Each structure stands twice: as structure tokens, then as C-alpha cells.
Amino acid sequence: GAVVSQHPSWVICKSGTSVKIECRSLDFQATTMFWYRQFPKQSLMLMATSNEGSKATYEQGVEKDKFLINHASLTLSTLTVTSAHPEDSSFYICSARRESDQPQHFGDGTRLSIL
């Protein structure tokens, strides 16, 4: 159990385009979902935390208007990178947590390349 699906796994698009990434918990309801960014050979950097039906809490330095997060249901959260630029190219990973004392389970990530 505890399967998290992330889609797409890989996307290439032109500068100025907006890109949406979906994160679904397939076999459990996630009260909290998290979005991370990971640079090559570095650890995960938390971008934001979202609870179903509430506004996301962003980490310091993360632009809310650039990285839009929607957690509309207990099984789906989306991250939209608006007006993406080459510096937004990265590996984006989501995670979901069933309840507060449960571990986070991660999706397989989305490789985003902005040309």
C-alpha cells in the first residue's frame, strides 16, 4: 500500500509556458501533501506543504505566484509552474501523508526542462 503517482514523469517546454504536474495518492487518502525540488546530487528541498481544502504553506524564498499549488481533494494535488524559465528546470517530487504520525510516501518525480 501507500502508492503515490506523479504525472508527467518528464516534460520539455518553451520558456514562458505554464506547466502543471499532478500528484495522486492511489490507495489512501492524503490529509497532507508536500512538494519538493531536487538538484543534481543534492537532497530534497521542500517548496510547500498543502492540506486538502486549504491554502498551501510555502517555504521561505519560494514564490507563491510562480508555483501554484492546489490540493482540491484527499487524493490529488497539483503544482503549476507559471511562465516557466530555464532556471525553473529541475526535478520536482511530491509526497503524500495519510495522517500526521505516518511517514511521507513519494511519487517518482517529474523532470522539467525549460528551453
Added chain:
Amino acid sequence: EDQVTQSPEALRLQEGESSSLNCSYTVSGLRGLFWYRQDPGKGPEFLFTLYSAGEEKEKERLKATLTKKESFLHITAPKPEDSATYLCAVRGFGNEKLTFGTGTRLTIIP
């Protein structure tokens, strides 16, 4: 501020050669310490949660232990398929988020 330091940064072992990975942490009240495995180009895969000093968890060739200052991930008779980056993370009381270490990149040579 919670901090996690993992060592070594990279480790190469012969198949069957047992060893341990270290995770040192500082946190104001440990709510949980987590071990994950990450393969290249994939998201982290959950391995263990440890909650209090003295606790141990096992899964196949892996065993995780916890003290008040550090955790060890012991790998017994590893196989090439155990090659991955192993991440340690902590969560403190009153904190929603995990603080990750930079990981140990483990390579098992056949």
C-alpha cells in the same frame, strides 16, 4: 533549526561486505526519524520510521537503529541491487516538515 548530517557521502562495497551508514541529527524534540532509499531518477522509497532511542527496525538485509544523537543503517551481506542513495530525515515536534540529510550514495560491486 533541525539539522541532519549523513556520512560517508559515498561508499563502495564488495558484494557480501557488510557496513553501516551514519545519520547524526539535532532536533528540538524528535517526533520521528525516517530512512528512505532513492534510485537515480526516482522518488525516495520509504524504508523505516524510528521514534525513540533504543528502537530497531529490520527489513531483509537492512537494520536501522536509533540513539539520542544518531541513527545507523546497517547493511548485512549486501547485493548489487542494494546500490542506491540512502536518505535520512527527521521531524521535530510542532513541525509538519521533514529535514533531510544529503544522503549516502552506496555502490555494491559484484
